[in-house]
Amino acid sequence: DTAVSQTPKYLVTQMGNDKSIKCEQNLGHDTMYWYKQDSKKFLKIMFSYNNKELIINETVPNRFSPKSPDKAHLNLHINSLELGDSAVYFCASSQYRAIETQYFGPGTRLLVL
Amino acid sequence: ELKVEQNPLFLSMQEGKNYTIYCNYSTTSDRLYWYRQDPGKSLESLFVLLSNGAVKQEGRLMASLDTKARLSTLHITAAVHDLSATYFCAVDNAGNQFYFGTGTSLTVIP
Numbered sequence: 001d002t003a004v005s006q007t008p009k010y011l012v013t014q015m016g017n018d019k020s021i022k023c024e025q026n027l028g029h030d031t032m033y034w035y036k037q038d039s040k041k042f043l044k045i046m047f048s049y050n051n052k053e054l055i056i057n058e059t060v061p062n063r064f065s066p067k068s069p070d071k072a073h074l075n076l077h078i079n080s081l082e083l084g085d086s087a088v089y090f091c092a093s094s095q096y097r098a099i100e101t102q103y104f105g106p107g108t109r110l111l112v113l
Numbered sequence: 114e115l116k117v118e119q120n121p122l123f124l125s126m127q128e129g130k131n132y133t134i135y136c137n138y139s140t141t142s143d144r145l146y147w148y149r150q151d152p153g154k155s156l157e158s159l160f161v162l163l164s165n166g167a168v169k170q171e172g173r174l175m176a177s178l179d180t181k182a183r184l185s186t187l188h189i190t191a192a193v194h195d196l197s198a199t200y201f202c203a204v205d206n207a208g209n210q211f212y213f214g215t216g217t218s219l220t221v222i223p
Contacts, residue, residue, distance in 0.1 A: 035156075043156075043201060043213040057210060090155060102146075104155045 003027050006091050006105040013081055014113055020067075021076045021108045023091030032074035033102065034066060035090040046089075049074055081112045115140050115206050119214035126192050127222050134217045136185040136202035144205035145185045147176050149198045150216075156201070160187075192221045 004025045013019055031050040037043050047066045048055045063079045078085060091105040116139040126132050147159040160169045162178040169176050175188045185202055202214045
């Protein structure tokens with residue numbers, strides 16, 4: 001069983017569209033994350049979330065919003081996509097807010113045309 | 114914003130040799146993480162260092178943390194080809210905001 005899964009694996013879309021990326025973890029962890037890796041391989045955390053608290057990286061545009069229907073899922077919704085949003089997005093999870101090891105999903109490669 | 118600098122950015126080393134990757138950060142933090150990323154793949158968590166003087170080892174990799182110097186090192190012992198990857202360090206400012214280094218691309222040459 002895949003510990004952290006993401007769908008879709010690839011996403012090609014036009015500027016201005018709205019899209020979502022789904023993330024599910026079956027590890028029973030209480031904290032989930034979204035990261036962005038740009039074309040230069042630079043990594044940035046976007047959000048961390050447990051069932052009590054959402055922590056948002058202040059540099060993330062408000063077009064990005066995490067949505068968590070339950071503890072095992074943290075989806076990423078993006079409104080009005082821009083060219084600069086093209087990147088690889090990784091979901092991850094951990095127990096106890098990253099004091100423990102994080103487990104990463106396979107990534108979603110987003111290309112905005 | 115917390116700054117995290119890794120060096121070197123690129124490292125080419127022969128099998129069997131030892132080397133160290135350095136991770137410096139700009140403000141006080143006592144949580145530091147090391148990750149590995151193979152080309153085109155996801156990230157793998159290697160080490161979580163949570164206090165000054167913390168040292169962790171896994172196989173040929175050993176990570177340490179000196180919070181007073183704001184420095185972490187990832188030491189590679191007797192490198193093998195399978196260690197070729199990009200290694201990232203990241204610092205948590207205790208607000209659960211992670212700041213990543215630029216990564217060190219390691220190539221181990223037979």
